[in-house]
Every structure is written in C-alpha cells, then in structure tokens.
Amino acid sequence: xxxxxxxxxxxxxxxxxxxxxxxxxxxAPGGTSESAKAKSEFFDQTEFERQLRFRTAKAVxxxxxxxxxxxxEQALEPQLVDTAKYAxxxxxxxxxxxxxxxxxxxxxxxxxKTMKEEVKLHxxxxxxxxxxxxxxxxxxxxxxxxxxxxxxxxxIVSPNTTATLTPAVEAACATGVPVIxxxxxxxxxxxxxxxxxxxxxxxxxxxxxxLKDKVKPGGKVLALRILPGVDVLEQRWAAADQIFSxxxxxxxxxxxxxxxxxxxxxxxxxxIQREGKIDGVWMDAGATAVAAVEAFQDAGAAIPPFVGEDxxxxxxxxADEKMTAVxxxxxxxxxxxxxxxxxxxxxxxxxxxxxxxPQPKVTQDTLKDFIKQDMPPLxxxxxxxxxxxxxxxxxK
Amino acid sequence: MRAxxxxxxxxxxxxxxxxxxxxxxxxAGPAYxxxxxxxxLLKRAAPLVVLAVGQYFVIVSGGFDLSVGSLVTAEVVVxxxxxxxxxxxxxxxxALLLGCGVLVGLVNGLITTKLLVPSFIVTLGMxxxxxxxxxxxxxxxxxxxxxxxxxxxGRGSADLPVLGQVPWSVIVLLVVVVAAVWFMRSGTGRLLLxxxxxxxxxxxxxxxVDRLRLLAFVLSALLASVAAILLAGFAGVSAQVGxxxxxxxxxxxxxGGALLGGGRGSVVAAAAxxxxxxxxxxxxxxxxxxxxLESAVQGVIIIAAVAYAAHGAGLxxxxxxxxxxxx
Numbered sequence: 001x002x003x004x005x006x007x008x009x010x011x012x013x014x015x016x017x018x019x020x021x022x023x024x025x026x027x028a029p030g031g032t033s034e035s036a037k038a039k040s041e042f043f044d045q046t047e048f049e050r051q052l053r054f055r056t057a058k059a060v061x062x063x064x065x066x067x068x069x070x071x072x073e074q075a076l077e078p079q080l081v082d083t084a085k086y087a088x089x090x091x092x093x094x095x096x097x098x099x100x101x102x103x104x105x106x107x108x109x110x111x112x113k114t115m116k117e118e119v120k121l122h123x124x125x126x127x128x129x130x131x132x133x134x135x136x137x138x139x140x141x142x143x144x145x146x147x148x149x150x151x152x153x154x155x156i157v158s159p160n161t162t163a164t165l166t167p168a169v170e171a172a173c174a175t176g177v178p179v180i181x182x183x184x185x186x187x188x189x190x191x192x193x194x195x196x197x198x199x200x201x202x203x204x205x206x207x208x209x210x211l212k213d214k215v216k217p218g219g220k221v222l223a224l225r226i227l228p229g230v231d232v233l234e235q236r237w238a239a240a241d242q243i244f245s246x247x248x249x250x251x252x253x254x255x256x257x258x259x260x261x262x263x264x265x266x267x268x269x270x271x272i273q274r275e276g277k278i279d280g281v282w283m284d285a286g287a288t289a290v291a292a293v294e295a296f297q298d299a300g301a302a303i304p305p306f307v308g309e310d311x312x313x314x315x316x317x318x319a320d321e322k323m324t325a326v327x328x329x330x331x332x333x334x335x336x337x338x339x340x341x342x343x344x345x346x347x348x349x350x351x352x353x354x355x356x357x358p359q360p361k362v363t364q365d366t367l368k369d370f371i372k373q374d375m376p377p378l379x380x381x382x383x384x385x386x387x388x389x390x391x392x393x394x395x396k
Numbered sequence: 397m398r399a400x401x402x403x404x405x406x407x408x409x410x411x412x413x414x415x416x417x418x419x420x421x422x423x424a425g426p427a428y429x430x431x432x433x434x435x436x437l438l439k440r441a442a443p444l445v446v447l448a449v450g451q452y453f454v455i456v457s458g459g460f461d462l463s464v465g466s467l468v469t470a471e472v473v474v475x476x477x478x479x480x481x482x483x484x485x486x487x488x489x490x491a492l493l494l495g496c497g498v499l500v501g502l503v504n505g506l507i508t509t510k511l512l513v514p515s516f517i518v519t520l521g522m523x524x525x526x527x528x529x530x531x532x533x534x535x536x537x538x539x540x541x542x543x544x545x546x547x548x549x550g551r552g553s554a555d556l557p558v559l560g561q562v563p564w565s566v567i568v569l570l571v572v573v574v575a576a577v578w579f580m581r582s583g584t585g586r587l588l589l590x591x592x593x594x595x596x597x598x599x600x601x602x603x604x605v606d607r608l609r610l611l612a613f614v615l616s617a618l619l620a621s622v623a624a625i626l627l628a629g630f631a632g633v634s635a636q637v638g639x640x641x642x643x644x645x646x647x648x649x650x651x652g653g654a655l656l657g658g659g660r661g662s663v664v665a666a667a668a669x670x671x672x673x674x675x676x677x678x679x680x681x682x683x684x685x686x687x688x689l690e691s692a693v694q695g696v697i698i699i700a701a702v703a704y705a706a707h708g709a710g711l712x713x714x715x716x717x718x719x720x721x722x723x
Contacts, residue, residue, distance in 0.1 A: 273427030
C-alpha cells in the first residue's frame with residue numbers, strides 16, 4: 001500500500017520536474033529541411049526585405065550628418081517626431097525609471113551594466129529607479145503600475161513579452177509620462193520611441209549568407225537553435241531557412257539545444273557520427289558556440305565554417321583555432337540608447353518614432369578589434385562600452 | 397554468499413535491451429562500426445550513469461532524490477565562479493564541490509529521517525532551494541570560467557597501455573560502478589536493500605535504518621557532484637546543465653528494473669539502464685527522429701517500467717518456476 005502511494009506521488013513529482021525543464025513543446029516532424037518546406041509563420045517577406053536593406057543603409061546621427069555620432073546614437077531611416085510637450089526645464093533633477101524584463105542571461109547582464117554606466121555619464125539624472133521583472137509577465141505588469149506612481153520623468157520599458165505587456169504599456173502612456181520601449185517591442189504606438197537594432201531577420205541572414213558563401217555546393221549544414229516559439233529567435237531561423245532553401249547547401253538537421261552546452265555538444269557529436277562530416281554550423285545565438293566547436297575538436301574533425309555571436313569565448317576560440325567564422329551581433333550597446341533618448345525627450349529634442357540602430361557583425365577583418373583578453377568569457381564585445389569611465393572593472 | 401558472478405534479479409531484461417540498442421547502433425551509424433564510436437557513447441553517458449547509480453541507492457532504500465539535477469547546475473555555476481579560469485584553483489574547488497555534495501545529501505537525509513518528511517517532498521524542496529539560490533547568486537547568468545585542468549576529467553583522455561586513449565570520464569564511470577557493486581554486495585549494501593523492502597524488520601533485527609537512509613542520500617548527492625564535475629568538464633559552464641537530469645536518472649533506474657518504493661533492483665541494471673537511455677537517444681538521433689521526442693520517450697519508458705514492476709511479478713512467475721528469494 002505504502003509503496004503504491006509513493007509511486008503515485010513520484011509520478012506527480014516527476015511531472016513537475018518534467019514541466020520545469022523547458023523542453024520544446026512541438027516541432028515539425030523529422031525536423032529537417034525536407035519536412036520543413038512550409039514557410040515559418042514567423043516569416044514576413046516585407047519585413048525581411050526591409051531588414052536586409054537596412055544592413056547596407058547608412059545610419060545617420062540625429063543632430064548632424066557628419067558621422068560624429070557613435071553607433072548607439074545613430075538611426076537608420078529615422079522618422080523624427082516632436083517631443084516638445086514632454087520637455088522639462090533644463091538643469092536636471094531627472095528621475096528615470098526602468099522596468100527591466102530580466103537579467104537572467106549574460107547578454108542582458110552586459111547590457112544592463114552598460115546602461116547603468118550610461119546613467120552615470122549624465123549628472124542631470126539624479127535618480128534611476130529599476131525594477132527587475134525576473135522574466136515574469138505578471139511581475140512586469142505590476143512593476144510598470146508601481147513605477148507609474150513614483151513620479152518618473154521618463155519610463156523606460158524592456159518588455160518581457162510583446163502581446164502580454166502591451167496593455168500595461170498603454171496604461172503607462174495614459175498617465176502622461178513619456179514611455180520609451182527597447183529591445184522587444186509592444187503592439188501599440190503610444191511610446192515616444194521604440195529602440196531596437198535592425199532585427200532577427202538580418203541576424204539570421206548574416207550567418208546563413210556567410211555559410212552559403214563558404215560551404216561548397218551540396219555541403220552539409222547543421223542548424224542549432226535554442227528553443228522554438230520566441231519571436232526574436234524564430235525570425236533568425238526563418239531568415240536563415242529562406243536563404244538556405246535558395247542555395248546549394250544541404251541542411252541536415254535543425255536541433256534545439258535549450259541553450260545547454262552539454263546538450264549542444266552531444267548533438268553535434270552525434271551529427272558528426274551520423275553524417276560523417278559536417279561542413280558548416282549555423283546557430284541562432286552564440287552562447288553555446290564554443291561547446292559546438294569543442295565537439296569537432298574532441299571528435300578529431302576539422303572545424304567547419306561557423307556562425308557564432310560576439311561573446312569573448314567564441315571570438316578567442318575563433319582566433320586561436322584560426323577558424324572560418326562570422327559573428328552576427330545583437331549589439332548590447334542598444335542599452336545605452338534609451339538613456340540618450342530619454343534625455344533628448346526631456347530636452348524637447350526630436351527622436352525617431354522607430355529608432356533602428358545599426359547591427360554590425362564581427363568578421364575576420366574586424367575580429368582582432370573585438371577580442372579583449374582581460375574581459376570575462378561571456379562578455380559581449382559589441383557593448384560600445386570601451387570608452388566609458390567604469391570600463392573594464394564594472395563589466396567583470 | 398556465492399563468489400561466482402551472478403546477476404541480481406531483474407538485471408537480465410535491461411541487459412538484453414542494451415545489447416539490442418548497441419547492435420542497432422552499429423547498423424544505424426557508420427561511427428559505431430569501430431570501438432571509438434562506443435567509447436564516445438560511454439563518454440557522453442558517463443555523467444548520467446554516475447547519477448543513476450546515486451539515484452539507485454536512494455530508490456532501493458525506499459526514497460527518491462529529485463534534487464540531483466539542480467545540485468549539478470548549482471555546482472557547475474559555483475565551480476566556474478570560484479575557479480575563474482585559474483589552474484591553481486582546480487584542486488580545492490573540486491574538493492569543495494564534493495564537500496557541498498555531502499552536505500546537501502546530509503540535509504536531505506536528516507530531514508527525511510529525523511523530521512519524517514517524505515523524501516520526494518524534501519528533495520523537491522531542495523531542488524527549488526538550489527535553483528533559487530543559484531539564480532540569486534549568479535543573477536541567472538554564470539560568471540567566471542573553468543580552468544583547463546578542471547575540464548580534463550570530463551573532456552580529456554588517459555593514455556593507457558594496450559587500450560590506447562581512454563576518456564577519463566569512462567574510467568571514473570568504471571570506478572564508480574565497480575565500487576557500487578562492491579558496496580551492494582557488502583553487508584551494508586544488503587541492509588540498504590532490506591530497508592527499502594521492509595524497514596520494520598530491519599529495525600526489529602537491530603539495523604540502524606536512519607543511518608542507512610542517510611547514507612543513501614549522501615551517496616546520491618556525492619555522486620551528483622561527481623557527475624557535475626564530469627559535465628562541467630565535458631561542455632563547460634552553463635546554467636541549464638542540470639535541467640531534467642533528476643528525471644533522466646530516475647528513468648534510468650526504473651528502466652533497470654528497480655522497484656519504486658525500494659527493496660528490489662540491482663545497481664548494475666541501473667547503470668545499464670542509464671547507458672540504454674543514452675544509447676536510445678543516440679539511436680533516435682541517428683534515425684533522424686526529432687530531439688523533441690526525447691521527453692515523450694522518457695515518459696513512456698517510466699510509465700511502462702513502473703507498470704511492469706507493479707504487475708510484472710505475476711508475469712514472471714507464469715514464465716518460470718518460482719525461485720526462492722535470496723535478497
């Protein structure tokens with residue numbers, strides 16, 4: 001009797017443990033390009049073409065066209081809007097409020113540190129209130145409500161999810177405080193400006209075009225993704241899928257790694273055994289790129305052309321192993337821009353309605369400029385933070 | 397006690413399953429035509445086998461340890477931060493990790509035995525506590541880096557005479573399995589099994605039930621620490637490394653024929669169960685089955701194996717004449 005109850009209880013507990021492990025809920029059967037002919041629901045031809053065009057468009061400074069502006073102060077094809085109604089008397093005493101989705105990954109940590117340093121550059125900001133939603137929509141909704149009653153001069157929001165946070169942002173706009181949204185968007189036009197780099201399609205295309213170029217026709221490409229259903233990541237894959245399907249390379253597998261290095265390494269190891277040879281690796285994010293490279297090393301195979309990201313560990317591996325690689329970036333310098341935008345709004349200066357930041361990639365030619373031996377392995381190189389007073393100690 | 401090699405009750409089926417899977421692998425993938433393919437499989441499977449052996453001790457003594465997955469994550473994240481890429485720190489950090497493992501095991505065991513809280517509640521609580529603590533301490537993103545010497549156990553190979561290059565993790569795996577078999581054949585090991593079967597009898601016969609249970613939890617957490625060192629060495633730092641591992645370890649033990657609730661099961665079968673699980677996932681991948689099916693397969697295995705354990709006794713007796721119980 002006792003034993004049966006224990007078994008029943010265990011079944012319940014296991015269900016819990018299973019649910020919390022965040023496995024992909026569903027996937028196209030087979031998971032290979034043959035069965036994934038149907039275009040992803042996340043693919044949008046117009047936006048895809050717009051982002052690809054942005055990659056070569058010239059970013060401009062907002063006040064002058066002379067190129068003195070840094071990348072995080074530039075915008076692509078800006079449509080400026082007037083902010084005179086939000087202007088505060090000059091002289092400072094500004095209270096900036098920030099509702100952050102989370103700091104639960106190295107990208108957000110580097111970004112948030114960069115943002116805090118940007119705040120320190122401006123003495124007119126006397127108070128900077130931050131609430132961390134810990135990746136929970138409900139917490140962020142109540143965070144935004146709570147900030148609405150704290151007398152913020154500007155409210156900056158980095159939404160956890162797009163649809164769920166929209167009403168909360170609308171409610172905040174309704175209180176009359178200027179709202180600035182960055183990183184992920186919301187489905188309303190009430191914020192003064194929405195700041196983001198070019199986007200997922202451009203990111204995915206940067207890597208896929210590189211492999212299309214470097215992998216010989218008929219070569220086998222393995223695509224590694226973190227998890228399905230996140231729009232930023234889905235867009236990256238949708239763009240890569242689009243480019244691969246119009247090329248001669250053969251995508252032999254599309255696998256989800258959950259961002260886990262051990263799982264990534266096992267998957268790559270299995271594909272090397274299964275296919276005999278892998279000629280290229282595409283990744284939707286670089287966090288586990290080093291583990292994937294190690295799988296080739298440990299199997300005694302040559303490292304094929306790789307798509308990573310701008311984390312230091314990957315950049316160092318790239319240089320040390322003389323790899324053929326590219327690192328598309330989702331620049332962490334975009335965390336500086338909301339502060340700059342907030343001060344422009346409070347100063348009554350125009351800002352772009354949609355502030356699209358340039359999104360550079362690290363290539364063989366620029367690699368050595370981004371390797372910083374003294375920075376932590378998970379530091380993102382495209383932080384635009386090297387010239388800030390707190391560098392490098394604040395990022396360690 | 398007979399000296400000749402004798403398989404414990406329930407070891408047979410899982411060994412057959414394992415053999416079928418290994419043969420199937422040889423047909424499915426060219427890499428398994430030579431020993432190197434199997435060695436790579438053993439290397440990948442080593443952390444899970446070590447975890448499964450630890451889980452086995454707890455399960456046969458009548459408990460569950462759900463905390464091992466988050467313990468692995470916690471130790472990997474802590475190790476990266478403390479080692480910070482410096483070889484000089486490797487030694488003491490490894491010792492500290494093993495020490496932390498023992499401590500977590502002691503807490504699990506003491507709360508279970510002294511406060512009489514059911515073990516799956518204690519260890520589920522420990523899972524949440526460790527998850528939360530890691531999140532709080534690291535902010536969700538691991539910092540620091542592991543040193544090359546720390547990673548040797550999980551990644552490197554030893555150059556042995558005759559055998560050639562053998563991964564260190566495979567050697568660790570063999571040592572753990574042999575030690576576990578030796579332990580289960582000792583008096584203490586047999587008492588542990590008896591506690592899971594009927595603790596009152598053991599108590600009335602003068603056995604120290606609480607101490608035995610405590611020992612099982614400590615061994616489980618200690619082996620989880622070993623698995624953490626292997627996993628960190630294998631793939632480096634990751635805050636997701638331990639996700640779902642407790643589930644995999646329990647699946648492996650159940651697949652090895654151990655009875656949930658304790659009292660029956662062999663440690664060799666539990667290790668073979670872990671190896672079978674890893675071989676099965678490799679096979680599914682070779683056949684091009686989506687990785688998302690892994691969790692579904694685990695679910696089916698655990699339900700089928702528990703059902704078999706609950707109703708299989710009658711089935712087995714129909715198949716052969718009853719044998720005297722030697723446990």
